Amino acid sequence: MTAATHSTLFPRVPDSAEAVLDGLDPEQREVATALAGPVCVLAGAGTGKTRAITHRIAYGVRSGVLQPASVLAVTFTNRAAGEMRGRLRQLGAGGVQARTFHSAALRQLQYFWPKAVGGELPRLVERKVQLVAEAAARCGVRLDRNELRDVTGEIEWAKVTQTVPEDYAPAAAKAGREVPRDPAEIGRIYAGYEQLKRDRGVIDFEDVLLLTVGVLQERHDIAETVRRQYQHFVVDEYQDVSPLQQRLLELWLGDRENLCVVGDASQTIYSFTGATPDHLLDFRTRHPGATVVRLVRDYRSTPQVVHLANGILAQARGRAARHRLELVSQREQGPEPRCTEYADEPAEAEGVARRIRELIASGVPASEIAVLYRINAQSEVYEQALADVGVPFQLRGAERFFERPEVRDAVLLLRGAARAGGGTDPGLAGAPDMPSQVRAVLGTRGWTPGPPAGSGAVRGRWESLAALVRLAEDFARSRPGATLGDLYTELEERASAQHAPTVEGVTLASLHAAKGLEWDAVFLVGLTEGMLPITYAKTDEQIEEERRLLYVGVTRARRDLALSWSLSRTPGGRASRRPTRFLNGLRPGSTAAWAAPGVTRGTAFAAGGERGPVPARRRARGPVRCRVCGSTLTDAGEIKLMRCEDCPSELDEALHERLRDWRAEQAALTGQPAYCVFTDKTLLAIAEARPGTESELAGISGVGRRKLDRFGADVLALCAGRLLASEDASEETSEDAPEETPEK
Numbered sequence: 001m002t003a004a005t006h007s008t009l010f011p012r013v014p015d016s017a018e019a020v021l022d023g024l025d026p027e028q029r030e031v032a033t034a035l036a037g038p039v040c041v042l043a044g045a046g047t048g049k050t051r052a053i054t055h056r057i058a059y060g061v062r063s064g065v066l067q068p069a070s071v072l073a074v075t076f077t078n079r080a081a082g083e084m085r086g087r088l089r090q091l092g093a094g095g096v097q098a099r100t101f102h103s104a105a106l107r108q109l110q111y112f113w114p115k116a117v118g119g120e121l122p123r124l125v126e127r128k129v130q131l132v133a134e135a136a137a138r139c140g141v142r143l144d145r146n147e148l149r150d151v152t153g154e155i156e157w158a159k160v161t162q163t164v165p166e167d168y169a170p171a172a173a174k175a176g177r178e179v180p181r182d183p184a185e186i187g188r189i190y191a192g193y194e195q196l197k198r199d200r201g202v203i204d205f206e207d208v209l210l211l212t213v214g215v216l217q218e219r220h221d222i223a224e225t226v227r228r229q230y231q232h233f234v235v236d237e238y239q240d241v242s243p244l245q246q247r248l249l250e251l252w253l254g255d256r257e258n259l260c261v262v263g264d265a266s267q268t269i270y271s272f273t274g275a276t277p278d279h280l281l282d283f284r285t286r287h288p289g290a291t292v293v294r295l296v297r298d299y300r301s302t303p304q305v306v307h308l309a310n311g312i313l314a315q316a317r318g319r320a321a322r323h324r325l326e327l328v329s330q331r332e333q334g335p336e337p338r339c340t341e342y343a344d345e346p347a348e349a350e351g352v353a354r355r356i357r358e359l360i361a362s363g364v365p366a367s368e369i370a371v372l373y374r375i376n377a378q379s380e381v382y383e384q385a386l387a388d389v390g391v392p393f394q395l396r397g398a399e400r401f402f403e404r405p406e407v408r409d410a411v412l413l414l415r416g417a418a419r420a421g422g423g424t425d426p427g428l429a430g431a432p433d434m435p436s437q438v439r440a441v442l443g444t445r446g447w448t449p450g451p452p453a454g455s456g457a458v459r460g461r462w463e464s465l466a467a468l469v470r471l472a473e474d475f476a477r478s479r480p481g482a483t484l485g486d487l488y489t490e491l492e493e494r495a496s497a498q499h500a501p502t503v504e505g506v507t508l509a510s511l512h513a514a515k516g517l518e519w520d521a522v523f524l525v526g527l528t529e530g531m532l533p534i535t536y537a538k539t540d541e542q543i544e545e546e547r548r549l550l551y552v553g554v555t556r557a558r559r560d561l562a563l564s565w566s567l568s569r570t571p572g573g574r575a576s577r578r579p580t581r582f583l584n585g586l587r588p589g590s591t592a593a594w595a596a597p598g599v600t601r602g603t604a605f606a607a608g609g610e611r612g613p614v615p616a617r618r619r620a621r622g623p624v625r626c627r628v629c630g631s632t633l634t635d636a637g638e639i640k641l642m643r644c645e646d647c648p649s650e651l652d653e654a655l656h657e658r659l660r661d662w663r664a665e666q667a668a669l670t671g672q673p674a675y676c677v678f679t680d681k682t683l684l685a686i687a688e689a690r691p692g693t694e695s696e697l698a699g700i701s702g703v704g705r706r707k708l709d710r711f712g713a714d715v716l717a718l719c720a721g722r723l724l725a726s727e728d729a730s731e732e733t734s735e736d737a738p739e740e741t742p743e744k
């Protein structure tokens with residue numbers, strides 16, 4: 001997935017401190033060798049910032065200047081932290097702590113809690129949204145799903161900016177927040193939420209940082225202990241540091257200045273959590289003696305990808321944009337980015353899946369391919385399409401590899417075989433070398449030389465085992481004569497460093513979760529107005545952040561980059577969508593609303609794709625056919641029903657009854673007439689079709705995105721014959737994926 005895992009799994013560990021510096025350019029070397037005092041690296045995507053800081057730590061450790069245990073490297077996501085631990089290990093600096101702010105804080109808090117407060121650290125709340133909904137209900141406020149998401153976001157923002165409930169309203173006004181409800185009301189819900197947490201003895205994600213800051217601020221003895229432990233700090237992705245994280249960093253540092261930060265203001269994508277690139281851009285002001293290094297050579301992407309990335313940033317506005325650096329690709333030429341317009345979402349997913357299969361057939365490993373989207377809800381149709389063409393995929397990457405049940409089981413089994421000497425087990429008798437022994441052992445757990453059919457759970461387990469087999473093979477190549485025992489030791493070390501082997505499978509991830517990572521081929525999908533920028537991005541700053549998200553997405557690609565969108569959501573639906581404004585002047589046939597140096601209208605893209613861009617007119621509503629007899633429908637009522645009135649109906653009477661009751665309840669709750677929830681025809685169509693998935697439900701006429709968001713979960717639960725939970729608040733909140741956003 002990234003450089004470290006992409007190249008060979010076992011590169012040679014540099015044999016000296018000086019050798020660690022090989023493979024760095026002069027500016028990167030400057031970063032790596034500036035081991036004392038504050039250092040700030042301002043550089044664009046793919047210029048080797050992460051590489052420079054990992055080499056800096058390794059150089060410091062290998063040259064004896066830094067004690068491994070005294071270094072704390074902080075990054076933004078678990079995935080990135082795992083990646084950094086892997087890179088450090090390969091450079092011979094395995095003992096260094098590389099963590100997210102959150103996990104570093106949690107570890108310290110757990111350790112110091114008994115001394116600072118007494119007792120055990122309270123449990124982390126699992127369903128924050130549920131608690132917010134409860135708090136709102138206690139205040140007599142009923143929030144719909146979107147409001148709930150937005151109010152929860154406001155509470156998170158307040159907490160990371162260290163704003164207490166009483167100050168929320170004035171603080172939100174001062175910060176120019178676009179608030180989803182009356183600010184005074186949000187302040188009350190926030191207060192109620194905090195009270196509920198106290199009542200139940202739980203803490204939330206933000207509390208971990210708040211409490212750590214509190215303990216370090218108030219207990220000088222504890223702060224001193226932490227400072228004695230950690231002498232050197234390195235922060236990656238510093239443009240996305242929140243005020244709370246910044247405060248924690250300052251407390252860790254005390255009055256010392258051994259801090260190295262790297263970042264790219266043009267990749268600020270967490271402003272919604274209160275993050276700001278100001279800390280990065282003002283670093284010199286706060287640390288006047290700082291060494292500031294700029295990197296402009298892009299080692300990651302081809303000139304074609306870099307050209308598009310520069311074109312996107314050329315249209316950017318705001319402070320981050322004023323600090324942007326034009327990237328210069330160091331790589332050989334590659335294909336032009338492909339830009340494809342599809343009639344509808346299923347067609348887009350199918351087209352992307354087909355293209356992925358072609359890439360794999362041409363030799364690109366599945367682990368070197370990613371499909372990136374704006375919100376997690378977009379993944380489903382891609383999961384389906386990839387499953388349909390038999391391509392394995394992974395939703396969250398391989399970061400928890402060693403915690404997977406099949407991997408634990410396999411590792412235990414390998415340990416058993418290693419202890420038995422590899423020879424006493426009848427299955428292993430006669431196996432000539434270590435990899436064959438591994439294949440024999442894992443064969444008892446379902447590993448086979450070729451993958452099983454399909455791409456479900458069985459395939460997932462097989463991919464894990466196959467990754468272990470490959471690891472054994474690579475390990476044996478790099479260390480001829482290695483035994484099962486040696487392999488087991490390697491596996492144990494990797495597990496404790498969370499250094500996962502490469503699992504074959506296309507990565508499906510949100511743009512937010514993709515930051516810092518890279519793949520040979522990247523598919524950016526669903527690039528329509530409303531999705532990117534997302535509908536709820538309203539202010540200029542929010543729109544700029546959406547543009548930066550596209551920039552982050554584009555710069556994840558090493559070589560193949562495909563951008564796509566669809567004109568309608570469902571087959572035969574109204575072709576009402578437009579491609580994202582951020583590609584204006586950059587995609588074929590579009591006009592530039594601006595004049596960017598070096599970007600000529602319409603030439604940035606090959607008009608690629610299976611079908612190529614199709615004029616919107618031709619792709620408008622297709623004929624709708626009766627799902628019973630197949631004849632073309634013209635009557636609006638029949639179209640809604642998706643069958644001729646007199647064709648036999650497969651109506652589920654009981655379900656229809658339940659749906660009608662539910663609709664009456666909803667109507668009463670919202671004070672609207674029943675047909676505003678769903679019309680009779682739509683309700684009938686649902687009861688006939690019994691949709692099992694959101695996309696099936698979406699395929700029913702009369703079920704638009706808004707209805708889907710609002711009622712989808714209820715309707716699907718009814719169709720599945722489940723009783724409804726009291727509220728839709730149990731759903732995950734923020735579609736900005738907080739579970740994989742700032743570190744968890």
Ligand code: ATP
Nearest residue numbers: 003023024025045046047048049050051299300516
């Ligand atoms: P991002 O902003 O996306 O986090 P980054 O600046 O951290 O990017 P890296 O991930 O460190 O960039 O590097 C991008 C790619 O370029 C990696 O594959 C890395 O190994 C490679 N690379 C960086 N510097 C060099 C170099 N001097 N020589 C060869 N390859 C390099």
Ligand code: MG
Nearest residue numbers: 049050236516
């Ligand atoms: Mg990086």
